[in-house]
Amino acid sequence: MSGQRLKIRLARQTLWVCVALLSFSFAETYARTIEDVDDPGVMLERVRRIVEEIRAASYPEIKGVPIEVKLFDSSSDYFQTRFTGASFLFRKNLRYTLRVNRKLFARGAPEEAVRAIIAHELAHIVYFESRRRLRLLCLVRLASKDFTVRFERSTDLQAIANGYAEGLKSYRQWLYRQVTVKKLEEKKRNYFSPEEIDAILLRLREEPDLLRLWRKTPPRSLQEVGRNAKGKLQ
Numbered sequence: 584m585s586g587q588r589l590k591i592r593l594a595r596q597t598l599w600v601c602v603a604l605l606s607f608s609f610a611e612t613y614a615r616t617i618e619d620v621d622d623p624g625v626m627l628e629r630v631r632r633i634v635e636e637i638r639a640a641s642y643p644e645i646k647g648v649p650i651e652v653k654l655f656d657s658s659s660d661y662f663q664t665r666f667t668g669a670s671f672l673f674r675k676n677l678r679y680t681l682r683v684n685r686k687l688f689a690r691g692a693p694e695e696a697v698r699a700i701i702a703h704e705l706a707h708i709v710y711f712e713s714r715r716r717l718r719l720l721c722l723v724r725l726a727s728k729d730f731t732v733r734f735e736r737s738t739d740l741q742a743i744a745n746g747y748a749e750g751l752k753s754y755r756q757w758l759y760r761q762v763t764v765k766k767l768e769e770k771k772r773n774y775f776s777p778e779e780i781d782a783i784l785l786r787l788r789e790e791p792d793l794l795r796l797w798r799k800t801p802p803r804s805l806q807e808v809g810r811n812a813k814g815k816l817q
């Protein structure tokens with residue numbers, strides 16, 4: 584073999600080794616990313632950190648309230664917040680569980696959206712903390728479709744009042760792409776859509792006092808967002 588041919592062969596072999604090493608390292612990085620978003624420990628840690636940041640920034644009234652973050656599986660729901668039955672029955676102070684769908688990050692929920700929906704979940708805890716147990720018991724027993732709409736939309740309003748409107752819009756846009764047509768209808772009925780949130784922001788800029796009224800009786804449609812305090816269309 585001539586010196587020239589040997590050089591070409593060596594160069595080719597070196598090139599192949601480099602390509603192999605590069606693709607190996609890419610595959611490893613990619614695998615680690617996929618593994619990380621699915622890893623329960625990593626995920627719980629990430630959600631806990633966000634919960635504590637949002638609580639410190641926006642909900643000082645529930646400072647120190649025990650909130651345990653857990654994972655759950657569902658094809659349509661991504662967050663659930665409840666007080667624990669044991670703390671309701673046996674403890675002076677309530678304890679809470681914030682459950683998060685284990686596919687949340689794997690399905691690409693944006694960080695800003697997750698922060699906003701956690702602000703919504705923490706607003707539920709603020710509500711539970713401000714009610715007497717007997718009322719909470721009635722709340723659990725009497726929960727109806729109608730009540731759910733009022734309860735969830737009023738909670739959305741609290742998150743909006745705390746500055747999470749844009750994130751909440753982003754969460755709903757993401758959520759609408761994850762659920763079936765039937766579930767989408769339910770989500771749109773129970774919570775504010777991005778269009779409704781935009782209309783709410785506009786109305787509140789003109790009439791900030793509406794917020795207090797809406798927290799008691801939240802608008803159920805774009806049309807209702809347009810009504811003034813006396814129920815008349817603007």
Ligand SMILES: [Zn+2]
Nearest residue numbers: 703707735738
């Ligand atoms: Zn809620």
